Amino acid sequence: MNDDAPIFEVSSLSLYYDDFRALKDIDMEIRRYAITALIGPSGCGKSTLLRCFNRMNDLIPTARIEGRILFEGSDLYHPDVDATEIRSRIGMVFQRPNPFPKSIYDNVAFGLKINGYRGDIDEAIERSLRQAALWDEVKDRLKDSALELSGGQQQRLCIARALAVEPEVILMDEPASALDPIATLAIEELVRELSESYTIVIVTHNMQQAARVSHETAFLMAGEDRSGYLVEHGATSQIFTTPKSERTEAYITGRFS
Amino acid sequence: METTARGAATVRGDRAATGRFRRRRGASLESRVIWWVFFLCAMLSVLTTVAIVFSLLSQALSFFREVGVWEFISGTRWTPILKPRSYGVLPLVNGTLLVAFLAAIVALPVGLATAIFLAEYAPDKVRRIIKPALEVLAGVPTVVYGYFALTFVTPQLQRVFPDMIVFNALSAGIVMGIMIIPMVSSLSEDAMISVPRSLRQAAYALGATKLETSVKVVVPAALSGIVASFILAISRAIGETMLVTIAAGATPRMTANPLDSIQTMTAYIVQLALGEAAHGSLEYNTIFAVGLLLFVMTLCMNLLGYWVVRRWRQAY
Ligand SMILES: Nc1ncnc2c1ncn2[C@@H]1O[C@H](COP(=O)(O)OP(=O)(O)OP(=O)(O)O)[C@@H](O)[C@H]1O
Ligand SMILES: [Mg+2]
Numbered sequence: 001m002n003d004d005a006p007i008f009e010v011s012s013l014s015l016y017y018d019d020f021r022a023l024k025d026i027d028m029e030i031r032r033y034a035i036t037a038l039i040g041p042s043g044c045g046k047s048t049l050l051r052c053f054n055r056m057n058d059l060i061p062t063a064r065i066e067g068r069i070l071f072e073g074s075d076l077y078h079p080d081v082d083a084t085e086i087r088s089r090i091g092m093v094f095q096r097p098n099p100f101p102k103s104i105y106d107n108v109a110f111g112l113k114i115n116g117y118r119g120d121i122d123e124a125i126e127r128s129l130r131q132a133a134l135w136d137e138v139k140d141r142l143k144d145s146a147l148e149l150s151g152g153q154q155q156r157l158c159i160a161r162a163l164a165v166e167p168e169v170i171l172m173d174e175p176a177s178a179l180d181p182i183a184t185l186a187i188e189e190l191v192r193e194l195s196e197s198y199t200i201v202i203v204t205h206n207m208q209q210a211a212r213v214s215h216e217t218a219f220l221m222a223g224e225d226r227s228g229y230l231v232e233h234g235a236t237s238q239i240f241t242t243p244k245s246e247r248t249e250a251y252i253t254g255r256f257s
Numbered sequence: 258m259e260t261t262a263r264g265a266a267t268v269r270g271d272r273a274a275t276g277r278f279r280r281r282r283g284a285s286l287e288s289r290v291i292w293w294v295f296f297l298c299a300m301l302s303v304l305t306t307v308a309i310v311f312s313l314l315s316q317a318l319s320f321f322r323e324v325g326v327w328e329f330i331s332g333t334r335w336t337p338i339l340k341p342r343s344y345g346v347l348p349l350v351n352g353t354l355l356v357a358f359l360a361a362i363v364a365l366p367v368g369l370a371t372a373i374f375l376a377e378y379a380p381d382k383v384r385r386i387i388k389p390a391l392e393v394l395a396g397v398p399t400v401v402y403g404y405f406a407l408t409f410v411t412p413q414l415q416r417v418f419p420d421m422i423v424f425n426a427l428s429a430g431i432v433m434g435i436m437i438i439p440m441v442s443s444l445s446e447d448a449m450i451s452v453p454r455s456l457r458q459a460a461y462a463l464g465a466t467k468l469e470t471s472v473k474v475v476v477p478a479a480l481s482g483i484v485a486s487f488i489l490a491i492s493r494a495i496g497e498t499m500l501v502t503i504a505a506g507a508t509p510r511m512t513a514n515p516l517d518s519i520q521t522m523t524a525y526i527v528q529l530a531l532g533e534a535a536h537g538s539l540e541y542n543t544i545f546a547v548g549l550l551l552f553v554m555t556l557c558m559n560l561l562g563y564w565v566v567r568r569w570r571q572a573y
């Protein structure tokens with residue numbers, strides 16, 4: 001695949017929860033091997049948009065989309081597309097760490113097993129834990145319960161778990177919001193490292209975080225009708241220094257939240 | 258910050274000063290009466306348990322004065338009424354466990370599958386039909402199950418096993434299994450429903466199918482509750498009386514063959530209690546020995562169930 005071609009192309013995307021239109025006519029492209037930050041006030045639809053990229057919204061019975069998302073040039077929502085296969089190619093990390101109540105080892109092994117991994121599982125687990133900068137802390141206690149880890153370690157375990165499946169994209173929904181500042185920095189550094197080999201879309205409430213980690217930033221807002229729409233999308237440096245829209249400027253300078 | 262604190266203090270001060278919130282007169286007497294009413298109600302069950310244990314023990318004791326405990330526990334011939342008399346309880350234990358085992362074979366898989374279906378798959382409409390149906394199943398009197406086994410299930414089974422006699426363990430075991438399905442399914446479903454949604458999402462986000470999510474994430478996470486439901490259901494099967502009295506026969510026997518006629522501990526107690534044995538006779542006292550053993554067995558099962566729940570409970 002051409003590295004310059006966007007990995008996702010979103011066109012006229014709307015999403016409804018029953019009659020409520022949570023997203024309105026979103027048009028955007030997600031750059032490959034870049035970190036794209038989604039920012040915007042609470043309730044503007046950042047998580048909703050993020051879940052469109054790996055079809056997690058399929059699990060919400062009331063959710064329904066209009067418009068189109070192309071992933072690697074083909075329609076993500078085509079009836080022939082298997083959503084479970086898509087989700088093994090597009091990983092997701094959630095706001096709260098959600099390790100399985102199993103051992104550290106089994107947490108990482110889970111995705112490998114269900115996706116029929118044929119290689120050496122132990123090796124894959126070590127690789128993923130190293131990538132998630134967790135290996136040194138847990139290598140002697142792989143059989144211990146994941147629930148015994150600290151919050152920050154749990155979140156890195158969840159990242160390792162997502163990486164083990166070797167996805168092309170990792171979606172992160174405020175991955176550091178439940179963590180303390182030091183654990184947050186560790187996650188941010190990890191995200192930057194991962195962007196060398198993965199495409200990352202990250203939702204964040206934290207302006208500094210968006211400015212620090214991301215290459216591109218998309219700013220969403222909810223209109224009068226509470227529908228989220230895309231205000232502005234561009235290089236992070238441009239969005240934070242010379243935003244085109246006054247609303248973006250107002251938001252990033254904290255004049256409204 | 259400071260003003261809020263002071264504000265709160267003022268409100269408290271006001272209450273005390275104006276007495277607007279002063280307790281109604283007599284409230285403390287009332288609450289003491291209520292305390293006693295509730296306490297006595299709660300004590301009723303404790304006292305009953307104590308009384309049962311006491312009466313079982315005292316009568317069983319007079320049995321064991323004449324028959325050795327070891328002879329009772331390890332003997333394989335149970336003929337307390339016929340000569341030569343023999344008081345080995347194992348044939349009755351055998352009958353009880355055989356029926357409970359057959360019931361478990363039916364109820365555990367079906368009950369668990371039902372729970373998975375209800376917790377993970379069933380749309381609300383379907384659930385609204387199945388749940389009440391299960392409750393009805395749980396509410397059917399056991400004597401009805403007994404006649405269902407005897408007059409419906411046994412004849413069907415006899416088409417498959419023409420030599421099988423009318424009173425047999427298989428029919429009673431199958432129907433007992435059906436009877437305890439609601440217990441397994443509702444307790445297991447509760448355990449599965451309390452597994453946080455975030456775990457399911459984690460599984461789906463890794464590309465798991467619904468079946469993989471249910472079987473490899475939800476069921477293991479709910480395992481303590483599921484195992485406890487199994488144990489409690491089996492305990493119920495061990496203690497169940499009417500169904501086996503009607504359908505399983507009255508032939509104490511060491512056998513692993515489900516087609517045999519057997520007798521369970523409970524069915525023996527019923528048989529003897531309804532018979533002619535004189536109160537206080539050795540024959541009569543056998544039912545207390547058997548009852549005590551039954552009580553100990555189900556008590557152990559229940560304790561095991563609670564232990565499993567507490568020991569393995571996940572603190573997600
Ligand atoms: N499952 C759902 N059913 C119905 N409405 C929903 C559902 N999930 C989200 N919404 C609504 O859609 C809108 C967007 O929600 P979303 O969670 O995407 O916002 P967000 O930008 O992620 O907010 P936050 O920053 O607080 O996480 C909100 O108005 C929310 O109430
Ligand atoms: Mg959100």
